[in-house]
Amino acid sequence: MKYYSxxxxxxxxxxxxxxxxxxxxxxxxxxxxxxxxxxxxxELINCNYxxxxxxxxxxYLTDYTEEELLSAVDGAYDExxxxxxxxxxxxxxxxxFLELFHGPTLAxxxxxxxxxxxLLKAAIKDKNIxxxxxxxxxxxxxxxxxxxxxxxxxxxxxxxxxxxxxGVSHIQRLQMVTQxxxxxxxxxxxxxxxxxxxxxxxxxxxxxxxxxxEKQGYILSSANSINIGRLIPQIIYxxxxxxxxxxxxxxxxxxxxxxxxxxxxxxxILAAYYAKRMGLPVNRLxxxxxxxxxxxxxxxxxxxxxxxxxxxxxxxxMDILVSSNLERxxxxxxxxxxxxxxxxxxxxxxxxxHWDSFREDIYANYTNEEETAYWIKEVYERENYIIDPHxxxxxxxxxxxxxxxxxxxxxxxxxxxxxxxxHKKVLxxxxxxxxxxxxxxxKKISRLSNEGLPKQLGELETLPELHKTVCGKDEMRNIILRxxxxxxxx
Numbered sequence: 001m002k003y004y005s006x007x008x009x010x011x012x013x014x015x016x017x018x019x020x021x022x023x024x025x026x027x028x029x030x031x032x033x034x035x036x037x038x039x040x041x042x043e044l045i046n047c048n049y050x051x052x053x054x055x056x057x058x059x060y061l062t063d064y065t066e067e068e069l070l071s072a073v074d075g076a077y078d079e080x081x082x083x084x085x086x087x088x089x090x091x092x093x094x095x096x097f098l099e100l101f102h103g104p105t106l107a108x109x110x111x112x113x114x115x116x117x118x119l120l121k122a123a124i125k126d127k128n129i130x131x132x133x134x135x136x137x138x139x140x141x142x143x144x145x146x147x148x149x150x151x152x153x154x155x156x157x158x159x160x161x162x163x164x165x166x167g168v169s170h171i172q173r174l175q176m177v178t179q180x181x182x183x184x185x186x187x188x189x190x191x192x193x194x195x196x197x198x199x200x201x202x203x204x205x206x207x208x209x210x211x212x213x214e215k216q217g218y219i220l221s222s223a224n225s226i227n228i229g230r231l232i233p234q235i236i237y238x239x240x241x242x243x244x245x246x247x248x249x250x251x252x253x254x255x256x257x258x259x260x261x262x263x264x265x266x267x268x269i270l271a272a273y274y275a276k277r278m279g280l281p282v283n284r285l286x287x288x289x290x291x292x293x294x295x296x297x298x299x300x301x302x303x304x305x306x307x308x309x310x311x312x313x314x315x316x317x318m319d320i321l322v323s324s325n326l327e328r329x330x331x332x333x334x335x336x337x338x339x340x341x342x343x344x345x346x347x348x349x350x351x352x353x354h355w356d357s358f359r360e361d362i363y364a365n366y367t368n369e370e371e372t373a374y375w376i377k378e379v380y381e382r383e384n385y386i387i388d389p390h391x392x393x394x395x396x397x398x399x400x401x402x403x404x405x406x407x408x409x410x411x412x413x414x415x416x417x418x419x420x421x422x423h424k425k426v427l428x429x430x431x432x433x434x435x436x437x438x439x440x441x442x443k444k445i446s447r448l449s450n451e452g453l454p455k456q457l458g459e460l461e462t463l464p465e466l467h468k469t470v471c472g473k474d475e476m477r478n479i480i481l482r483x484x485x486x487x488x489x490x
Contacts, residue, residue, distance in 0.1 A: 001062045003030040003228060006331040007341045015061045016123035019116075019229035020133070022222030023204050028340070029328050030228045032060060035277040041253055044243055049086040050077050052243070053115075053236045059278075060232045064122060072118035080104045080114065082454070087111070087237050089244050090415070092383045095260075095398060096250065097391065097415040098241045105175060106418035106454055107317070108268065109146035112225075112233040117150050117157070119229050120221065124156065131214065134484065135159045136203065137223045138196035140264060141168040141317040142417065144186070145175040147223035152181030159223070160185045160480055162196040165470055168316050170438060171421050171457065178463035185483040186467035189476070192310045194321050199473045200224070209477055216486045225267030226324050234271030235278070241412045242280055251410050256283035258411040260401075262394040263287060264320035266295065268414060270329055273360065277332075283409045288397035289366040290315045290389075295323055298355070299364035304343075307351035313369060314425035315389040317417070322347070333359055363405070367396030375399070376429035386430070386449045388422045391415040420445055420457055 003018040005011040007028030013021065018030040036059040038044070044052060053073045061069065077086050083102040090097040103110025124133060135157060137147050144161040151159045163176060165188035176186045189196045203209060204220060213220065225231055238259060245251045259282055261269035269287055276282040289296040291311045298304045306321040313319055331340050346353035367375070375392040379385055387395065394413050401407070419426045423441045424434045430448070434441050439461045446453040471479050481488055 001036070001060055002033045004033065005029070005337070006031055006327050007337055007344070009337050014063045015228065016063050016126055019119055019227060020123050020127065020129070020219070020221055022220070022224075022227045023201070027201065027205050027344070028337075029226055029324070031328050031331055032228075035274065036060065038239070038279045041243075041246070044239070045246060047243065049236070049240055050074065052240050053077065053233070056236045056239060057232065061119070064119070068122040072115050072122065075118050076115035081110075087240060089241060089248070090385060091248070091250065092379070092385060094402075095395070095411045095413045096241070096245060097385075097387070097413050098237065099415045100237060101415065101418040103146075104149050104456060105142065105145045106421055106456065107142035107146060108414065108416040109142045111237055112230045113143070113146035113150040113223060115233050116223060116227070116229045117154050120157065121154065129219065131217045131219045133157045133221050134213070134218050134480070135223045136200055136220050136480070137161050138193065138200040139163045139168075139176075140193040140320055141172040143224060145172065145179070148176060148179045148181065148184050148186070151223070152179065152184050154183065158183045158185070158218075158484065160187075160483060162187055162189045162200065162476060164188070164192045164196055165190050167192055167312060167319065169422055171423070171460070172316070174460045174463075174465075175456075177465045177467045178460060179467065187469040187471050187479050190470060190472050193319060194306070194310060195473050197224075197320075197322060197324065199476045203477060203480070206477075212488060213484070213486065216484070218484060218486070224324070225265055231267060231271055231274070231325070231328075234268060235275050238272050238275040238412070239280060245410065245412070254281055256281040256409060258282070258284045258286055258401075258407065258409050260286040260288055260394045260398045260411060260413045262315065262318060262390040262414065262416055263289070263295065264292070264318035264323065266323040266325035266329060268416065270325045272414075273329065273332075284401075284407070285360070285362050286398060286401055287362050287364040288394040289364065290318045290372070290393050291366065291368055292319055292321060293366035294321050295326070296364040296366040298326075299358065299362055302355050302357075303352060304347065304355065305352035306347065313389075314372060314422060315393050317390060318393065329360075330355065363401050365397045365400045367393040371396045373425070373429040376426055377431070380430045386419045386426060386445065387415060388417045388419040389425045390417050392429075418454065419449065420454060
């Protein structure tokens with residue numbers, strides 16, 4: 001399986017090279033040359049998560065040996081996950097929630113960022129790279145902590161994370177700024193997530209800066225979902241979800257399901273699209289936005305317009321106006337590198353672009369803050385089940401879909417984060433009054449949900465804050481050089 005850039009089909013690399021690079025030289029994203037087909041359901045029906053992971057990864061990462069892939073899967077999906085099954089499905093009256101938050105940072109990003117370090121290390125070793133890798137990542141809340149946790153103390157790899165100052169939840173911030181590990185560095189950036197993300201992309205495209213780093217023994221790579229090594233592992237859990245519904249006899253063999261995904265950067269729903277292209281029986285993909293409804297507007301009008309204020313919401317991981325992975329999706333629809341270059345240039349220079357038609361039938365809508373609170377309360381009172389704000393956004397959009405389409409297909413909703421991470425919104429939504437003490441509130445969520453307080457959050461109360469840097473977008477390069485102890489005049 002080869003990979004090439006969305007902006008230059010002649011830029012062809014192996015999966016190991018794509019994972020090391022993260023993003024292509026001209027700013028495009030690497031995509032697979034084709035979509036492989038799944039093995040038969042009979043071959044998958046008795047697979048546990050690890051076995052399924054190996055089968056999916058081996059279809060895409062064909063230059064990895066069996067030993068490399070098995071080692072990566074075994075290292076990633078172990079006791080660091082609170083669930084022995086890695087993911088769980090909670091079935092309610094209206095839908096099946098695919099719980100993707102049982103990993104070390106309590107968010108779906110763990111599903112890929114626990115395995116990416118193993119894939120990257122194997123690639124570096126195979127390519128005989130004698131330089132240190134610098135993982136450079138922008139985060140809207142969850143990717144940062146998952147990358148820090150996944151790569152901490154991994155020899156030969158450094159991790160630098162930029163997050164929007166005052167643009168993540170308090171718990172998300174604590175998870176990052178208390179991060180231990182001699183190879184980790186975190187900085188807030190004055191601005192929003194799009195400032196952080198565009199800053200990171202500009203650094204990747206800065207030839208002089210990359211040359212300076214290379215002379216000093218460093219190579220930049222990414223842990224964002226712009227890295228194909230992040231995207232491919234996300235396919236696994238949609239396949240697992242379908243297989244689990246079969247095993248529970250909630251669906252019959254070959255029955256098509258809907259998949260609802262709360263998304264800002266379009267990576268998680270893109271993985272569901274990849275699964276569909278591989279043959280997973282999917283009826284509709286449902287794209288759920290919060291008040292920052294740039295994706296919802298795009299799918300309903302054909303106009304992608306980032307020229308609007310970014311609103312801070314209770315679902316901060318979706319507070320994004322530039323959805324990077326949409327570029328991959330549009331490339332798959334058009335198979336036209338020139339068109340993609342044109343649209344991405346329009347987005348950068350004019351702040352918007354127009355797309356004529358969609359061959360893929362995606363339903364898109366949004367849930368506002370008031371509706372998000374309503375659905376957290378409704379699901380709790382009706383099902384005695386607590387969902388986080390991101391999952392509530394997805395559920396609210398699904399309710400609108402049911403009203404509009406009258407579709408009786410069984411539905412899988414990606415539940416992307418633990419309610420513990422967004423306790424203030426959860427508590428106020430279900431009629432409880434939060435206190436000024438986050439950790440008292442976390443214990444209250446524990447009692448209400450009959451779930452033990454995750455150790456990873458409980459320990460935040462006493463961990464020291466190690467990362468206190470705040471910078472402007474124009475200072476990001478200097479921050480990187482300072483952490484790596486590189487003198488720009490050398």
